[in-house]
Amino acid sequence: MTKKLIRLFPPASEQIDIKGLYLAHKIHLLGSCESPFVYANFLSSLDGRIALEDAVEGSTFVPKHLTSVSDFGLFMELHAQADCLITHGGYLRALSQGHLGNILQIKDAELMAWRHEHGLKAQPAVIIASASLDFPMHESLLNTSQPVYIATGKNADPERVDYWQRQGFTVLFTGADQLVQGAALVHELGKLGYRSIYLIAGPQMLDTMIQEHQLSRLYLTITHQLLGGKDFRTLLTGSVLGQEGNLSLEALFLEQNPAPEAGQFFMQFSARSKNGTIDTD
Numbered sequence: 001m002t003k004k005l006i007r008l009f010p011p012a013s014e015q016i017d018i019k020g021l022y023l024a025h026k027i028h029l030l031g032s033c034e035s036p037f038v039y040a041n042f043l044s045s046l047d048g049r050i051a052l053e054d055a056v057e058g059s060t061f062v063p064k065h066l067t068s069v070s071d072f073g074l075f076m077e078l079h080a081q082a083d084c085l086i087t088h089g090g091y092l093r094a095l096s097q098g099h100l101g102n103i104l105q106i107k108d109a110e111l112m113a114w115r116h117e118h119g120l121k122a123q124p125a126v127i128i129a130s131a132s133l134d135f136p137m138h139e140s141l142l143n144t145s146q147p148v149y150i151a152t153g154k155n156a157d158p159e160r161v162d163y164w165q166r167q168g169f170t171v172l173f174t175g176a177d178q179l180v181q182g183a184a185l186v187h188e189l190g191k192l193g194y195r196s197i198y199l200i201a202g203p204q205m206l207d208t209m210i211q212e213h214q215l216s217r218l219y220l221t222i223t224h225q226l227l228g229g230k231d232f233r234t235l236l237t238g239s240v241l242g243q244e245g246n247l248s249l250e251a252l253f254l255e256q257n258p259a260p261e262a263g264q265f266f267m268q269f270s271a272r273s274k275n276g277t278i279d280t281d
């Protein structure tokens with residue numbers, strides 16, 4: 001039986017099935033090639049941590065107990081509505097070292113059927129953003145019908161660019177220096193025909209999008225747990241934001257779980273577009 005959530009906002013407290021909650025948003029219809037709909041989803045602790053840093057190894061990780069079946073289910077419902085995913089070189093490195101699992105393909109039969117019914121390709125395209133271009137390609141992205149692009153800046157190492165081009169990958173130059181820039185990348189993806197773009201990256205890539213007003217919607221799960229720790233990652237990195245950091249709450253759901261299981265809030269915010277209006281559907 002699917003779990004029930006309590007809708008807290010918009011008001012009118014009611015119970016609602018968690019399954020299908022985000023599929024109902026029909027995100028694949030919200031964007032166009034001229035203005036793709038870019039969305040991201042984060043899971044945070046009550047004290048604002050999305051990942052902890054392993055001081056010895058210098059790597060970051062998401063503690064297992066922060067995650068939940070409910071949150072992952074909703075993450076995949078968002079994944080299912082994308083015609084394009086944006087990941088990055090760091091994820092490909094973590095994947096090859098076995099530090100993270102593979103979330104580049106939809107494997108759930110119901111979600112695959114949902115994509116088929118709604119006219120989406122079997123699997124979304126994958127964009128790998130990287131300044132270093134130093135990552136291993138994952139085997140699931142080789143010999144697949146899933147389009148794979150590498151995005152980098154114009155001043156990226158020419159040898160690395162040449163390496164990937166010789167492997168048959170298209171490199172998108174979407175930044176003035178080595179980094180990708182949000183507006184140039186989204187524009188390029190629109191030209192390739194992508195309309196719903198799911199950012200499955202961390203703070204640096206979120207910053208890349210938000211700084212250039214490219215994020216349309218942020219999904220945020222706040223698990224009712226305090227994580228602590230001195231070395232951690234939070235949602236954003238980069239310079240202080242102005243008004244582009246002001247979001248508008250669209251929906252808030254509560255999942256109440258009996259102790260010792262943690263409850264969680266599922267939130268949805270609209271982001272401000274460059275002309276100062278709030279993007280809504």
Ligand SMILES: NC(=O)c1ccc[n+]([C@@H]2O[C@H](COP(=O)([O-])OP(=O)(O)OC[C@H]3O[C@@H](n4cnc5c(N)ncnc54)[C@H](OP(=O)(O)O)[C@@H]3O)[C@@H](O)[C@H]2O)c1
Pocket residue numbers: 041042043044049050051052060061062088089090091129130131132133134135151152178179180181200201202203204205206208233
């Ligand atoms: N709890 C959550 O919801 C959540 C969500 C996302 C991530 N996380 C966790 O947070 C930690 C840090 O996140 P992260 O490492 O995934 O992500 P990140 O900070 O967004 O990105 C890191 C990598 O992305 C590439 N990159 C970022 N911005 C770029 C740009 N403008 N142009 C070109 N390349 C760019 C770089 O790759 P190169 O080094 O190849 O140049 C960089 O090493 C990880 O432990 C992750 O698992 C948690």
